[in-house]
Amino acid sequence: MSPSACERPIGVFDSGVGGLTVVRALMERLPLESIVYFGDTARVPYGVKSVATIEHFTGQITEFLLQCEVKMLIIACNTMAAVAADVVRRLACEVPVLDVIEAGARAAVASSSSRRIGVIGTPTTINSNAYARRMHELDPSLRVYSQACPLFVPLVEEGWLDHPVTRLTAQEYLRPVLAEEIDSLVLGCTHYPLLKPLLRDVAGPGVRMIDSALTTAEFAAERLQREGLLADGSRRADYRYVVTDVPLRFQTIGERFLGRSLGVVERVDW
Structure with missing residues (x-):
């Protein structure tokens, strides 16, 4: 039945x-x-x-x-x-x-007070502009700063979740996004939640992590x-x-x- x-x-x-x-x-x-x-x-x-x-x-x-x-x-x-x-x-x-993408975009728009949001993801996701496009549909006044992070997926699959190499990589990737004084960061890849503690540490307490999972x-x-x-x-x-x-x-x-x-x-x- x-x-x-x-x-x-x-x-x-x-x-x-x-x-x-x-x-x-x-x-x-x-x-x-x-x-x-x-x-x-x-x-x-x-x-x-x-x-x-x-x-x-x-x-x-x-x-x-x-x-x-x-x-x-x-x-x-x-x-x-x-x-x-x-x-x-x-x-x-x-x-x-x-x-x-819909869930992450909605949560980011709802949580950001400065209207300055960062998005990190694989090159394909970032190049598609899907997150930025959806967030701008929800609120045209937003500023969205996107950054491709191609090395994160292999580092996560290797289990290097708090490895010095991963930390250095995160610092390099996040530097240009953090320079824009974002208050929210969308983790635009399903591998990235495993890096959340490290990313939170690198980004600092003023940046909210939007975990799309x-x-x-x-x-x-x-x-x-x-x-x-x-x-x-x-x-x-x-x-x-x-x-x-x-x-x-x-x-x-x-x-x-x-x-x-x-x-x-x-x-x-x-």
């Missing part, structure tokens, strides 16, 4: 492992909710691929998760959110769709409540992890991102 709408899982997807930071935030904010996570680990990174290819891959993943009878879709990949969110919304029809979980809670789709706890929350490849280091990196054991990881072949 198909589960009632409320007891269906939330579908969360990313090009790789980074979206597990969003899953972690959802587990903490919504402990009664079941989750299906899809990581396209065989085809990561998406950032170097064409828009048409990213749209095609994103459509495949969306269709897979819709077959899992999810009640909500969360795009936990900044690259997908920047270039293929429309594809997801078109395929999802009545299923609510959230994404990390946390803000996405908060948005999900609000939307589920509004739609009457919150799980009532009549079933135990179930977590399912689906990937397109299981690289040697996937379990280690995944558990670091999730903050707990992954358990069984399913693999699908396309």
Whole structure:
């Protein structure tokens, strides 16, 4: 028997492992909710691929998760959110769709008093200008200062979360953004929440960190409540992890991102 709408899982997807930071935030904010996570680990990174290819891959993943009878879709990949969110919304029809860029942009605009906001992300996300564009739609008076940080992802995956090399790298990347006297910094990549303590230290107490994993979980809670789709706890929350490849280091990196054991990881072949 198909589960009632409320007891269906939330579908969360990313090009790789980074979206597990969003899953972690959802587990903490919504402990009664079941989750299906899809990581396209065989085809990561998406950032170097064409828009048409990213749209095609994103459509495949969306269709897979819709077959899992999810009640909500969360795009936990900044690259997908920047270039293929429309594809997801078109395929999802009545299923609510959230994404990390929308959540991060809204939270940043709401929190900034000086109207000067910094955004850090991968080169693809920064070049897409998706965060700045969305924030300017919400408040045209904002000043947004963006900085690509290509070395952060490999440093996080290496586990160098508080390494002298990572600290020096952060100081270099943040210097031009901090010079603009920002009061909020958007962590525009799902890997970056793991660097939050170090980034907070480098940026200083006057800069608020906008963690799009946390803000996405908060948005999900609000939307589920509004739609009457919150799980009532009549079933135990179930977590399912689906990937397109299981690289040697996937379990280690995944558990670091999730903050707990992954358990069984399913693999699908396309």
